[in-house]
Amino acid sequence: MKLYRFITGPDDSAFCHRVTAAxxxxxxxxxxxxxxxxxxxxxxxxxxxxxxDVSGESYSPEIKLSDF
Incomplete structure (x- = not known):
């Protein structure tokens, strides 16, 4: 299964850290x-x-994408 996220935020170091963490x-x-x-x-x-890309998962709208 392929997961998709769109990370948004002010143009600051916190945004860069969120993308880096992902x-x-x-x-x-x-x-x-x-x-x-x-x-x-x-x-x-x-x-x-x-x-x-994650294996062994089935998509559901209840999935918390940040947990992956």
Missing amino acids: LNAGWDLHGAPSLTFDAAKGIVVCGQAVTK
């Missing part, structure tokens, strides 16, 4: 990162898709 947990980058500007908050928001 990579070290076996997730792979999927595509380029994205950036947008939230004018209401005055911040840049980042996004990065990650995927992971």
Whole structure:
């Protein structure tokens, strides 16, 4: 089964640490990162898709993706 996550957050070191943690947990980058500007908050928001192949699992919407 292939899992997909889209990690988002302000453009700061915490976002980079979340993506790094996902990579070290076996997730792979999927595509380029994205950036947008939230004018209401005055911040840049980042996004990065990650995927992971897992065996022995059946997909269910109740799966907590961050547990993988």
